[in-house]
Amino acid sequence: MASVLVLSGSPSKVSRTAALADFIVRRLVADGLAARHVALRTLPPADLVAAHAGAPGIAEVVAELAAADGLVIVTPTYKAAYSGLTKIFLDLLPQSALEDKAVLPIATGGSLAHVLALDYSFRAVLHSMRARHVVQSHFVPDSCFLKTDGGYEPDETALGPLFYAAFDEFRRSVHAHEHFRSVDFVRSLVPSATKV
Numbered sequence: 001m002a003s004v005l006v007l008s009g010s011p012s013k014v015s016r017t018a019a020l021a022d023f024i025v026r027r028l029v030a031d032g033l034a035a036r037h038v039a040l041r042t043l044p045p046a047d048l049v050a051a052h053a054g055a056p057g058i059a060e061v062v063a064e065l066a067a068a069d070g071l072v073i074v075t076p077t078y079k080a081a082y083s084g085l086t087k088i089f090l091d092l093l094p095q096s097a098l099e100d101k102a103v104l105p106i107a108t109g110g111s112l113a114h115v116l117a118l119d120y121s122f123r124a125v126l127h128s129m130r131a132r133h134v135v136q137s138h139f140v141p142d143s144c145f146l147k148t149d150g151g152y153e154p155d156e157t158a159l160g161p162l163f164y165a166a167f168d169e170f171r172r173s174v175h176a177h178e179h180f181r182s183v184d185f186v187r188s189l190v191p192s193a194t195k196v
């Protein structure tokens with residue numbers, strides 16, 4: 001079964017970004033993928049800041065990412081860029097941590113004025129980490145969230161067709177990776193097949 005790690009990078013306890021990450025996990029699981037959301041704010045802060053990738057609590061997430069076929073990374077827009085919490089986590093990973101993976105970058109934000117931050121800065125970081133396929137990124141404005149008793153919930157209709165198109169492209173890319181991984185596995189069992 002293909003697996004996806006979903007990371008959210010908001011420092012806020014009550015977070016639209018985390019609510020969107022939960023929503024994405026529910027959809028991925030409904031589509032038959034294994035998926036889990038890790039809110040980066042729940043990782044041990046001192047170890048995060050000191051880039052202790054092997055620290056308890058962080059090492060498990062790093063290993064889960066290494067084993068995943070895909071990564072959805074959801075960040076709030078802060079000062080016209082991704083959040084510092086998101087960057088601190090990416091910085092403690094190896095340079096090739098996204099090698100062979102499909103990646104879906106998503107940003108939440110208060111103003112459409114900063115939509116391009118996704119493509120000008122966030123996308124470049126993800127490519128530098130050797131992602132196989134960074135699919136169309138998507139910006140989700142605060143107007144797409146409904147207030148609930150406990151926090152926020154994305155308004156499924158307001159998310160709009162472009163959100164679902166990016167999601168579907170990501171899902172196809174994850175399945176393609178799963179396919180190639182199994183072909184590589186068969187090739188490793190039959191050395192002569194590698195000549196094909």
Ligand SMILES: Cc1cc2nc3c(=O)[nH]c(=O)nc-3n(C[C@H](O)[C@H](O)[C@H](O)COP(=O)(O)O)c2cc1C
Pocket residue numbers: 010011012014015016017018076077078079080081108109110111112113114142
């Ligand atoms: C410190 C800070 C800086 C922000 N800077 C921007 C910004 O530059 N552009 C923007 O569109 N939204 C900005 N916002 C709004 C947030 O991106 C937006 O409300 C987001 O949904 C918050 O996510 P959260 O609820 O998960 O914390 C900022 C919010 C904060 C707290």
